[in-house]
Amino acid sequence: MKALSISNLKKEYAGGLQALKGIDLEVQRGDFFALLGPNGAGKSTTIGIISSLVTKTSGQVKILDIDIDENHSLAKKKLGVVGQEVNFNQFEKVGDIIRNQAGYYGLSFKEARENAKHYMRKLDIWDKRNEQARKLSGGMKRRVMVAKALVNNPELLILDEPTAGVDIELRRSLWDFLTEINENGTTIILTTHYLEEAERLCRNIAIIDCGEIVENTSMQELLTRLEVETFVFDLTSPLEKLPETTRFNMVLENPSRLKVTIEKGQGLNSVFNSLSELGIEISSMRNETGRLEELFLGLVDSNLNDTK
Amino acid sequence: MTPTEQYRALLTILYKEIHRFMRIWTQTLIPPAIMIMLYFVIFGTLIGKRIGQMGGFDYMQFMIPGLIMMSVISNSYSNVVSSFFGQKFARSIEELLITPLPHYLILLGWILGGVARGLLVGAIVTFVSLWFYDLSVDNWALSIFVVVTTSILFSLGGFLNALFAESFDDISIVPTFIMQPLIYLGGVFYSIQLLPSFWQTVSLANPILYMINAFRYSILGSSDLEALGFSISYAIFMIIGFILLLGSLCLWFLHKGRGIRS
Numbered sequence: 001m002k003a004l005s006i007s008n009l010k011k012e013y014a015g016g017l018q019a020l021k022g023i024d025l026e027v028q029r030g031d032f033f034a035l036l037g038p039n040g041a042g043k044s045t046t047i048g049i050i051s052s053l054v055t056k057t058s059g060q061v062k063i064l065d066i067d068i069d070e071n072h073s074l075a076k077k078k079l080g081v082v083g084q085e086v087n088f089n090q091f092e093k094v095g096d097i098i099r100n101q102a103g104y105y106g107l108s109f110k111e112a113r114e115n116a117k118h119y120m121r122k123l124d125i126w127d128k129r130n131e132q133a134r135k136l137s138g139g140m141k142r143r144v145m146v147a148k149a150l151v152n153n154p155e156l157l158i159l160d161e162p163t164a165g166v167d168i169e170l171r172r173s174l175w176d177f178l179t180e181i182n183e184n185g186t187t188i189i190l191t192t193h194y195l196e197e198a199e200r201l202c203r204n205i206a207i208i209d210c211g212e213i214v215e216n217t218s219m220q221e222l223l224t225r226l227e228v229e230t231f232v233f234d235l236t237s238p239l240e241k242l243p244e245t246t247r248f249n250m251v252l253e254n255p256s257r258l259k260v261t262i263e264k265g266q267g268l269n270s271v272f273n274s275l276s277e278l279g280i281e282i283s284s285m286r287n288e289t290g291r292l293e294e295l296f297l298g299l300v301d302s303n304l305n306d307t308k
Numbered sequence: 309m310t311p312t313e314q315y316r317a318l319l320t321i322l323y324k325e326i327h328r329f330m331r332i333w334t335q336t337l338i339p340p341a342i343m344i345m346l347y348f349v350i351f352g353t354l355i356g357k358r359i360g361q362m363g364g365f366d367y368m369q370f371m372i373p374g375l376i377m378m379s380v381i382s383n384s385y386s387n388v389v390s391s392f393f394g395q396k397f398a399r400s401i402e403e404l405l406i407t408p409l410p411h412y413l414i415l416l417g418w419i420l421g422g423v424a425r426g427l428l429v430g431a432i433v434t435f436v437s438l439w440f441y442d443l444s445v446d447n448w449a450l451s452i453f454v455v456v457t458t459s460i461l462f463s464l465g466g467f468l469n470a471l472f473a474e475s476f477d478d479i480s481i482v483p484t485f486i487m488q489p490l491i492y493l494g495g496v497f498y499s500i501q502l503l504p505s506f507w508q509t510v511s512l513a514n515p516i517l518y519m520i521n522a523f524r525y526s527i528l529g530s531s532d533l534e535a536l537g538f539s540i541s542y543a544i545f546m547i548i549g550f551i552l553l554l555g556s557l558c559l560w561f562l563h564k565g566r567g568i569r570s
Contacts, residue, residue, distance in 0.1 A: 051405075052569070053405055053569060055569050055570070073408040076408040079406070083402060087400050087403060106312070107316065
């Protein structure tokens, strides 16, 4: 069963802007799926249409094989959405916000209270349940958004940049939480600008640009397409001058930092061997950019050139 | 959604709406009480004594049903328009739009919220008026019917205004430039029989005149309507007709996503 099935989805805003040019997308049940794209690519419009915040121009959307036009109510029961911006009444108490959201789905008072309690505890906001939401930090508000989206126990959870602007500690705790609920069977669709987040969490990926899906594959398959990778090495002893070698493309950024670009098929072992032969000792290393980031930029740039 | 789920969802919206206006009771419940008290002191006690009789009743007695109705109308309207537009403005309306809630339930929830505040303020004003005048009610059933249906009607008006409003200025234009003049010229403070015949005819085009007079009739047992050749059932028909019209418009615009979906 597919958790989400989109076919030939188009959206033209008043004024003529074509935000979606007939996209097709399928997300399997149980998947952790990344929907990536630059700003204005059509990600939020797609999510808006799935969640009924945006009216589609044409096309079909099915949530767990239920057409949102034919059985809107049933389809929406299966869905939870974490929007990009805070979208709750900030003058209400945290507990009320989450319990009310459960009430809108028709849960009984007891169920609403229990679900709200469960997710507030899971997301470490139980202590804040009697506080007005406006008094919370940005990160705490994000947690409230996630708890609110989960309070009806949705089978499909869509998160539109859930970790934007939050500190690394919260980001990592959210990653762990999302991984846990995904392992428990919830299908997750994630949009994010933090590509390492998508690389770390998601099994499948679609990249949308200028209203079109430019890539739709598994994360593993996509990463194998990476032709070159650049690593930054921190050196134990500073170098005055870059030693001559033809095996790799090396740049001495400063006396203590060496940048090496290796091609697909060249293992890291050969880099270490070469550096060792040249008498260069390394204290630490890292990727210059995320692997997914390099691929993403390549795909988006080539699509931009094609459309010019 | 099953009927039980719909009922729970409706109760949630209603609870939230009542909780909202009760939380800000100093802005929603106290000002109407103070305003009405001032009306009673100035127009009832000080000026009213010099006016004497109006429409066959003491001036204060004549004025009370109009003032109650004025409070019900303006509070029902302002509750819905400010609450719904506020949710649109803060984007918290998205909380509801992403759920399985049908449109009619969203509308009904807000209307019930508006009616709850309208009736509560109406009750406060009635209570205040009892300090100034020993009021008796001629027809309880009719008075409750008229006040509830009028509250529903103006809650619908507020909802429609909120759907179209794009700024806070837009939610004050209709109350300031349309509703307040119609309420004040609808016979709250005077009998339209005092007007020259031309202005009496003009006044008959004011729908609020029928609501105020229907309520006055239910309290006092007499109003301008019969004197001008209109029956109370005509006023009731008019209120119900407007409810059906505005209710249909609200549902239509909700369905089209006017002001709430891009």
